Each structure stands twice: as C-alpha cells, then as structure tokens.
Amino acid sequence: MRRFLLLALLGLPSCTLFHPAPPPKASHVMYEWDDDKGPGDISVEIDLSSQIATYKRGGRTIGWSFVSTGKEGHSTTPGNYRVSEMMEVKLSNLYGWITDPAGNVSNGDAQPTTPVPEGHTYHPSPMHYWMRLTSYGVGMHAGEIPRPGEAASHGCIRLPKDFVPTLYQVVKVGTPVKVIKTGVPKAELPPRPVASGSSPEHAPSHPRSDQRDQASTVERQARQVQ
Template structure:
C-alpha cells in the first residue's frame, strides 16, 4: 500500500499562556502571518491573501470589528428556492439573479475587520499553502482563526508587508 502524502504543517501556536495583547505581521511574499505577544514571537500560520486582481492592502491596520459568524455581503453564491447552488462564484450587484433565486454571502467565520472597505482576517480555504487565493481578505486555517479571534482584542495591530 502506498504511503499517504503528509499534509504540511499549517500553523504553530505557543501563545496561550503568554501575557500581552496579540499583534499580527503578515508577509505577502511568504503567505504567512507571524504572531506576537508582548513583543515575543508566539507562532505563525499560513494565510491565503489576495490573488491577482484582488490585492490585499499593505500597511499597518487595527482590528475594528469582530464577528464570530459573518457572511460576505459582496462574494458568495446564488441559490434557488430549494437551496441548490445555481452560481457558486457570484458577486453581489454584478452577477444576475434568476427569478426565484437569491444571493447567499460566503461564510467568513471569526471575522476581524481591518479596513473600512471590507478587508479582514477570517477562517477560509488555503488551497495551496504559500500561494494567494482570496478576494483581498486574509484567510486563516479555521483553528488559527479562532485562536487569533480569542487572543486579539479590538484595536490589535495587524501589519501587512510585501
């Protein structure tokens, strides 16, 4: 029987018992976020940031909103009255909605907004670790998104660099 391909390590977290607020440094070239508490590195995680045409912003930001179960009001899918997906890659206000159908925003668990124009950190797919994949948000593995959500207070610093 062939050996199963090993999954890459997606994150490391050693910050649960460390004092101080959490801050996040995101390196777009590596598609990784580095986590700090009290100035000490307490972990890292792969991220999936904005793909071509949907660049993630760079600079220093602060978490301005936190919502456990958020849905996108821009990206998602169109479903019919039975809940069957008609269009799995819809954009609100752009994609046509057939009669009897409606738009359902993509799930963005553990949403942490960092801009006034809809960019944030949240749980989401990282299909190819080390490669961009999003519409501009910073996607995180589910467990790490929950961890950051729990440890990063409102106002926590998020720095995104090339």
C-alpha cells in the same frame, strides 16, 4: 508544542512557493501555536510573499500560520492596520454564491449585483471569526486555503479554520496587524514559538532536521514537475 495536521502526514516545514505544482495541501502543517500567556499584547505580521502570518506577544514569537490573501485583481494592500471590529459570524456584503432550486451551486463567485435567474437564490458569504482591518471590507477570518503559499481570496486574509478560534480569543479591538511584502517566498517558516517557561533566545529558529530532510525531498519532487 502542539502540532496540527490536516491529515495524518508529517507536515512540510518549508514555505517555499512551489508553482505551478505545489505539494498536496494535505502534506502541510498549517499552523503552530504556543501562547505563553505572559506579559505583552498580541501583534500580527502577514507576509504577502510567503502567505504566512507570524503571531507575537510582547515581541515574543508564539505562533505562525499559513494565510490566503487577495489574488491577482483583488490584491491585499500592504500597510499598518488595527483590528476595528470583531464578530463571530459576519455576512459579506460584497461576495457570495447562487444556488438553483435544487440547492446546487450555479454560480460560486457572485456578488449582490449579479443577476439571479428565476427560482435561484443568492447567498452572501459567511465570514466566521471576523476581524475587520479596513473601512472598505478587508479583514481576517476563517476560510479555505486551497494551496498553501498562494493567494486565493478577494482581498481578505483567510486563516486556517481550525486555528482561527484560538487567535480570535486573544485578539482584541486595537490589535496591530502589519501587512508586508518581502518580494520572495521564505525558504523556511518563522522561528518556532517559544515554549512556556523558556526564554526567546533559546527558542529554536529552524525546523527540526528530520523535517527539513523531508521538505528537501518534497522540494526536489516539485522541481522535477516544473
């Protein structure tokens, strides 16, 4: 099983939502992936409450990742979707930013209708590894996840930048994507992906004990500052 860290720190295996002072994002493992490439198609389930996506092939869990869905005022709607369009780079026709003549960002949250001062330039937001879910512009794509466990987008589903190319290779037009809202953040991450050659029933369903111990320490620290 490959584990990917944002920095050389052991990742946090718990997806408990720490608010208003979550652990630094550098302490999070952002995803795990172990596609056995066996029978069955890929499916995706995204939990808005935990901000975590679970990936399956033929019903077997093969990975998970943090996501960042729509923040308040731009919430992502729960429902059953299918990928309807795939593009390695798509320019948003809804959101972007404005730069001044020197190239500095003067408005980081602009829209095509936002007035652009003379000499300034509007730039549509590029969405890398775009996977459309709705006709009105919601999809999955690479993006910033500034605070794992918290929503931050304008409605799309942002995926970790170093992970999304891997997912893009196995997703296809028609891949089912289920968006749910459980109501509470999960106490633990999804079951760890099934290692190649092993059976689902023998896959560990909880993080390793040493990781749980470190997560407990982080949780205690987070509660102290609330």
